[in-house]
Every structure is written in C-alpha cells, then in structure tokens.
Amino acid sequence: MKTLVIGAGVLGLVTAWNLKKDGHEVTIVDKIGTYAGASHRSFAWINANHKLPESYHRLNAAGVEAHEDLQKELAAHGTWFHQLGCILSDSTSDAPVNYDARVQESTEFGYPVETIDRDRLLELEPEIDWPTDAALFFPKDGHLDNFTFGDLIRDLLAEAGVDIDVREVDNVESTSSATEVAFAEGGVESFDQVVIAAGAESGPIAQRSGLTLPVAPLDSPGPRTHSLLGITAPTEVALSRVVISDRINVRPRSDGSMFVQVPPVEHRTEEGESTELLDEIGTVMEESLQELFDTSIPVEEVIFSGRSFPEDGVSIVGYLDDAHRIYSLVTHSGMTLAPLLGRLVANELVGGKEELLEDFRPSRFRDGIVPEDTDNFIGRQ
Structure with missing residues (x-):
C-alpha cells in the first residue's frame, strides 16, 4: 500500500516507521523538516x-506502557525514556483538598500514586529546597529525551529507505480508488491512503480539502495553545525526575541542563512572542530556579512554544472521508501517545479497529464542536 504521512513530528515519524515495518510504501513530508513543530518545543513529560x-x-496510560515496551524493544540503540516518576507539589492553602482529589481520581483509574512526606521528598530530590512537607509521587510517569528519540526513529526510517521530504501539502482529495495530494509548489501525486499528522497545521490542510478537523489555530496566542519553555545552562545541580508544582515545573535533560516552566506567568503568552517578553520570562525563570534550588542556574533560552491542540482537548484519530482514505492523527500529549498511536493507526490503515480509539473519532464533530472544559490544574501542559 502506498501511504503518505503528512508531518514529521513525533507522531508522524513513529507512524511512518510502523507502516514501513508492516510493508507499506511510505512517503513522509513536512513543510519545514523533522521535529520542526511542537515536537521541537515539548516538555516531554x-x-x-x-x-x-x-x-x-486509559489512552494515555496505554501510551506510557507503549513507551516501556518500545524502550525494551530498541534498548540496543540507547536510552531515551526515563521512567523515574513525577513529584507533584502544591504550596497553596488548598493543597490537602487538591491532593485528596488527585489521589482519589488516580486510585479510581488504577494509576499508581503515593502520598509522600518531607523525608521521602529529600530522598528523591535532595537538592530541592522543598516549600512543602508533603507531595504526591506518580511512579509510572517519566520523561523523554525527545530529540534522542526523534533522531532514532528518523535514522531507522532512513535505514529502511524512507527520508523526510521538505514539501508543503496544499490539499488532499479522496476518490473510491485513490487519494490525490496537491502540493503547494505545484504538482499532484496519488496515494492509496494519507495520514494527516501535521499538528496545528492539520486543521488548515483539512479545511482546504473540504474536511472537518477542529484544531485550535496558533494565530491568537494564549495559555491554551502556547507555553513558555525555558532551557537552562548545563548545571552541576542534580535533578533526576519531573517535578510539577503550582510555582515551577522542571525536568532534567540529557546534557545536564533542565527544562523549566513557571505556571504563574503562562498567561503572558497572550502578549505574543517578542524579544522583550522572552527576556523578562527568562529572568522570572532564573528567580524561580533560585528559590527552588537555593543556587543560581542560568536560563540560556526561552522558547515561545505552540501546541497541537484539538478544540475539545482530546485526540482526533480516524478517517475524515467516506472513502476511508484520509486519516487524521492529531492530539495533545503527542510525546506520551506517539508509540501507542503509531502502532494503532498502522493497524487501522489495513482494516483493523482499535477499541481504545473509539471515543476519539472525527465523527464526534458532526453535530458541532463542544469546546474544552478548561480546568487550570497543577501540571497542565
């Protein structure tokens, strides 16, 4: 089967790799290049x-397990998934209520969680000056070396003869026998099936094709669709795992630096990207890091990061057309879900039907779009 994957972010790459393993003739295109969109700017928790x-x-929990399995399968190529857990810390006066609610929810869902005291906090992350005496620990959580992972999948594709073409798709049109793909620079090519996995660009591609794919546009910045992501200089300060709180989010990177977010300033994404904003946020991040670690850690870069975000907040996975030739693969939490969705989508393109995906079909928008019910919780990405 001749299959086109539009988008060379983490979802597109892993899907293309699974399709190639299954024997498809795969082409993958991206208008900018590999990992140029949200995958390039992800906290990767x-x-x-x-x-x-x-x-x-349940979909995301299966995504975590898929990372575990893929790391084992490809262990000879190195380590990129670090399943060392996540600490969630709440320094507000509502902490006891918030902790109880999160524990109850996780317990009902069967997702492991522990309430930990100060001694355990210092055992897990001894270099943090903890502002609280209690926190929650989620042992199944982890973090991804996103570039290491992306480079690996890209290299595996290249070894199999699949390179990423830098080309922009204008529109797609399906018939009973094929899908015609028109490229922005001119030219039309035919494929048996097309997977639209272009993140926030997926919506405009679908719209130009007369299809419904409600993805939040990036032209009106705000905390729903954008984030401010800092990268520190490499540091001797030890951090082993993801730490999420009402004040600051941090996680280690493979070169000894850290990713950092400061939730109280996320609303400033509404101002739009500017040098002045990024400089000011960098200063705030350094102050927050000083407070957390009681030492100075320089922030070398602040990224104004756009997200791939379905309008109702959850994944859009499935066929967009009656001929079942144009398949949507758009989601938030793409880093968590990529190994799982890449496998499930490949299964569905040859006629399979995956139960885990049934609540996320594009057909749910036939009667209109129900906007996401915004919940400003600790750890919101």
Whole structure:
C-alpha cells in the first residue's frame, strides 16, 4: 500500500516507521523538516496524570506502557525514556483538598500514586529546597529525551529507505480508488491512503480539502495553545525526575541542563512572542530556579512554544472521508501517545479497529464542536 504521512513530528515519524515495518510504501513530508513543530518545543513529560475523561486517561496510560515496551524493544540503540516518576507539589492553602482529589481520581483509574512526606521528598530530590512537607509521587510517569528519540526513529526510517521530504501539502482529495495530494509548489501525486499528522497545521490542510478537523489555530496566542519553555545552562545541580508544582515545573535533560516552566506567568503568552517578553520570562525563570534550588542556574533560552491542540482537548484519530482514505492523527500529549498511536493507526490503515480509539473519532464533530472544559490544574501542559 502506498501511504503518505503528512508531518514529521513525533507522531508522524513513529507512524511512518510502523507502516514501513508492516510493508507499506511510505512517503513522509513536512513543510519545514523533522521535529520542526511542537515536537521541537515539548516538555516531554510522559504521563497519564489527570488526563480526563477516563477514556483519555486509559489512552494515555496505554501510551506510557507503549513507551516501556518500545524502550525494551530498541534498548540496543540507547536510552531515551526515563521512567523515574513525577513529584507533584502544591504550596497553596488548598493543597490537602487538591491532593485528596488527585489521589482519589488516580486510585479510581488504577494509576499508581503515593502520598509522600518531607523525608521521602529529600530522598528523591535532595537538592530541592522543598516549600512543602508533603507531595504526591506518580511512579509510572517519566520523561523523554525527545530529540534522542526523534533522531532514532528518523535514522531507522532512513535505514529502511524512507527520508523526510521538505514539501508543503496544499490539499488532499479522496476518490473510491485513490487519494490525490496537491502540493503547494505545484504538482499532484496519488496515494492509496494519507495520514494527516501535521499538528496545528492539520486543521488548515483539512479545511482546504473540504474536511472537518477542529484544531485550535496558533494565530491568537494564549495559555491554551502556547507555553513558555525555558532551557537552562548545563548545571552541576542534580535533578533526576519531573517535578510539577503550582510555582515551577522542571525536568532534567540529557546534557545536564533542565527544562523549566513557571505556571504563574503562562498567561503572558497572550502578549505574543517578542524579544522583550522572552527576556523578562527568562529572568522570572532564573528567580524561580533560585528559590527552588537555593543556587543560581542560568536560563540560556526561552522558547515561545505552540501546541497541537484539538478544540475539545482530546485526540482526533480516524478517517475524515467516506472513502476511508484520509486519516487524521492529531492530539495533545503527542510525546506520551506517539508509540501507542503509531502502532494503532498502522493497524487501522489495513482494516483493523482499535477499541481504545473509539471515543476519539472525527465523527464526534458532526453535530458541532463542544469546546474544552478548561480546568487550570497543577501540571497542565
């Protein structure tokens, strides 16, 4: 089967790799290049933590397990998934209530969680000046070396004879026998099936094709679709795992640096990207890091990061057309879900039907779009 994957982010790469393993003739295109979109700017916290509704939690929990399995399968190529857990810390006056609610929810969903005291906090992360005496620990969570992982899948594709073509798709049109793909620079090519996995660009491609794929546009920045992601200089300060809180989010990177987010300033994404904003946020991040670690850690870069975000907040996975030739693969939490969705989508393209995906079909938008019910919780990405 001749299959086109549009988008060379983490979802597109892993899907293309699974399709190639299954014997498809695969072409993958991206208008900018590999990992140029949201995959390039991801905090890459692998988790199923407070992912609602329950069907979305189950999907993300299966995504975590898929990372475990893929790391074992490809262990000879190195380590990119670090399943060392996540600490969630709440320094607000509502902490006891918030902790109880999160524990109850996780317990009902069967997702492991522990309430830990100060001694355990210092055992897990001894260099943090903890502002609280209690926190939650989610042992199934982890973090991904996203570039290491992306480079590996790209290299495996290249070894199999699949390179990423830098080309922009204008529109796609299906018939009973093929899908015609028109490229922005001119030219039309035919494929048996097309997977649209272009992140926030997926919506405009679908719209130009007369299809419904409600993805939040990036032209009106705000905390729903954008984030401010800092990268520190490499540091001797030890950090082993993801730490999420009401004040600051941090996680280690493979070169000894850290990713950092400061939730109280995320609303400033509404101002739009500017040098002045990024400089100011960098200063705030350094102050927050000083408070957390009681030492100075320089922030070398702040990224104004756009997200791939379905309008109702959960994945859009399935066929967009009656001929079942144009398949949507758009989701938030792409880093968590990529190994799972890449496998499930490949199965469905040859006629399979995956139960885990039933609540996430594009057909749910036939009667209109129900906007996401915004919940500003600790750990919201």
